Amino acid sequence: MKSNHLLLSTVLTAVVCAAIAPPVVAADAAPAAGESAYVKPKLTHEPYGEVKVVVALTSDDKGIQGMKLRNIGNSLKAADAWHGKFTVKMVLYAKGLTLLKNPDEATRTQLDMLRSRGVQFEVCDNSLMEQSVDFHTLYKVTDADIVPSGFAEVAYLQARKHYVVDPAN
Numbered sequence: 001m002k003s004n005h006l007l008l009s010t011v012l013t014a015v016v017c018a019a020i021a022p023p024v025v026a027a028d029a030a031p032a033a034g035e036s037a038y039v040k041p042k043l044t045h046e047p048y049g050e051v052k053v054v055v056a057l058t059s060d061d062k063g064i065q066g067m068k069l070r071n072i073g074n075s076l077k078a079a080d081a082w083h084g085k086f087t088v089k090m091v092l093y094a095k096g097l098t099l100l101k102n103p104d105e106a107t108r109t110q111l112d113m114l115r116s117r118g119v120q121f122e123v124c125d126n127s128l129m130e131q132s133v134d135f136h137t138l139y140k141v142t143d144a145d146i147v148p149s150g151f152a153e154v155a156y157l158q159a160r161k162h163y164v165v166d167p168a169n
Helices: 002-020 062-081 094-099 105-116 123-130 152-158
Strands: 049-057 084-092 122-126
Touching: 002 084, 049 062, 049 094, 049 152, 062 084, 062 094, 062 105, 084 094, 084 152, 094 105, 094 122, 094 123, 122 123, 122 152
Parallel strands: 049 084, 084 122
Antiparallel strands: none
């Protein structure tokens, strides 16, 4: 009888505590076993200074395209935070042209933000010819954005102290 009374008391206490306790939301919950939550480290880093970067885009994979755009945006934020100035050119050739063919609204917003930060999008004329694409149909592309060869442009820029960064590897 005493054990039944103790069990009933424990159950009632649990029910009352559950009723008056604030709900646990995902942000309050402890990470599941094997998972961890982000903790902002105390970073130290030298100033970035001036850095010229070229990113080649040859893929029509939306995941790769989005990752490269995010990487460029994140590098610009890091440059701002760490006293740097990044000059970024993305050279689109082969299937990479698809990034600028009817991009969805989120991609257009991302492209506009990057352009407003000075990122240049250069388009390969060889790819335009091979794919029979009128550059006027590409999102915000002008004559000034066209380069003779995307592949050659990447090498040309690298020879002029642009660091080639390929975040797909």
